[in-house]
Amino acid sequence: MPDKDDDKQEEHGLTLKTRPKTQKPSMYKVLLLNDDYTPMEFVVHVLESIFKKNRQEATDIMLHVHRRGVGVCGIFTFEVAETKVAQVMDFASANEQPLQCIMEKE
């Protein structure tokens, strides 16, 4: 069996550390930011519809953001995180709410 297909590389009499065959994708947190204007029920709706949270989870996250200023809605690969941020920002804008959503590399 060729060396490159082995889990352990045997070279020059040394067994080297296992070489990963795949790389995990970088993950991105999607964060909601608090503001003084967006209604709580609007934020709960965003968390249910875009982040697929149930009513209790959505309420807990919304209240965390309300009290602490920022909170995590989910952790996704880059393209999914980008899409979620755009969906929140478009929905907030369409409804004239100042709600802000950002992403941050984990």
Ligand code: TYC
């Ligand atoms: N602070 C808002 C209020 O009192 C509620 C709110 C929560 C707004 C979370 C944004 O991301 C947010 N109506």
